[in-house]
Amino acid sequence: MESDVSLRFEAVLGHAEQKAELQMMLGEKRLPHALLFTGPEGVGKRRLAYVLAAALLCGAEDGRPCGACSSCRALHAGTNPDFCEARPEQAGKSAAQIRIDQIRAICAEASRFSDAGRGRVILIDDADRMNEAAQNSLLKTLEEPAGQVTFILVTSVRNALLDTIRSRCIPISFGALSETILREALAARNIPAAEAEAVAALADGSLGRAIRLAEGGGLAKRDAALSFLEELPVLAMERIFPLAEAMGKGERDALSAWFSYVMMALRDMLVLYEDGGSPLLYNKDVRERLAALLSIYSKASLFDLLALACEAQKRLQANVSLRLLMEGFLIRARDRCGASI
Ligand SMILES: [Zn+2]
Structure with missing residues (x-):
């Protein structure tokens, strides 16, 4: 089977230092059990968190997900039982939130598997959308890590997280992407050069935003x-x-x-x-x-x-x-x- 390119660190644009640091910690098997990815919206934080999850679950010696083993294939298919992701969900008219029952469910699942000797990864995207009750519920699990569980929290609004959550996670901060990277990414999507240049300048270092500008x-x-x-x-x-x-x-x-x-x-x-x-x-x-x-x-x-x-x-x-x-x-x-x- 061909390896899955989206599960490669190189497939995430920019952030060379952050990638090197994470790969080094992986290689030395000293990745913290809770990480907090912070930085502007649309720069690839969640994508990198996903590749990191793949690397942890793949168990490849060099800290790079192979993209071809059963774990990598299951992750790509969305069926890897050792990977769990929480995202904000819309309920009624209010803004999308990560609710306490979502956090309780993933924490319960994390502890259930902790005896099995397998590593698990829990990714919480837009972690700032956890309300206070949800954050307090997560806090208990972060304080008493259950077995080999790695939490990766991703946010563009770091200050919306409780101090107690932030202090229990090792922060990895991400900056804006350069205009050069944005232009190249847009060119790869067949956006004409002149438009790519204008959009790259407007996008404020966010690829997500650049794509919305160019394609929307x-x-x-x-x-x-x-x-x-x-x-x-x-x-x-x-x-x-x-x-x-x-x-x-x-x-x-x-x-x-x-x-x-x-x-x-x-x-x-x-x-x-x-x-x-x-x-x-x-x-x-x-x-x-x-x-x-x-x-x-x-x-x-x-x-x-x-x-x-x-x-x-x-x-x-x-x-x-x-x-x-x-x-x-x-x-x-x-x-x-x-x-x-
Ligand atoms: Zn693999």
Whole structure:
């Protein structure tokens, strides 16, 4: 059987130091029983955790999962009994959570197998989504590790975890991916070079985000946000209501993304106010369009608009009428930039 390439450390982009450290600990058989992978969203933390789990369960001497043994094959097929993964689950209207009964179930299973002499791996992705009860429940197992169980917790919001959980895990922190790595990854997905370059600059070091931008029409959405900022100062009052109505018919997620693009453009304009040649722009490919907007927006109005957009994006999560929310935002946003000229 051909070995499974997705189970190779090399298949995870970047993070050479973290990979080397983990492989060294594996090779010396001194991997801690609880690890906490932290770092920005979309940089490959969970993928690396999965490869590490494969390596632990495979038992290959060189610390690299072979991808071909029964353990590796079962892991790939999602049927390896020694691997268990908890992820946030949606229940009703509230945000997805990892609930206490999920944690109890995996901890019970971990202890059941602890006598069998086999290693087990428990991966908790988005560990910050455990509510406090779930975290306290996990804590008991982390305090009294049951046999050869390795816990790998993955989070992009480290501070949402209890101190007591963090202090019992060895942290491995991950940074953003370089634009070069993102460009290469996008090229491998057949994204044209010019678009890959623009997306890589916008993605803030997150491959997950770069892929969503490139494959989810993100650049077009970014351009729409930019066009909005160009039109806002001359937006007629009577256009606001139909515009709010049209935008209010969209999905919450799509509107949230639109606000993100608006905020990134505003943030870029603030950077340009400080240094017109700054390389630190998200939207490097439209530098000229952004610079042209500086003659319309004062610095104070940019801060005001950022605050408005941020507040509106937060309110999206509440149970509000999207049309009314957009109306309120558009009216206030228009006022702020009108006053600035
Ligand atoms: Zn194997």
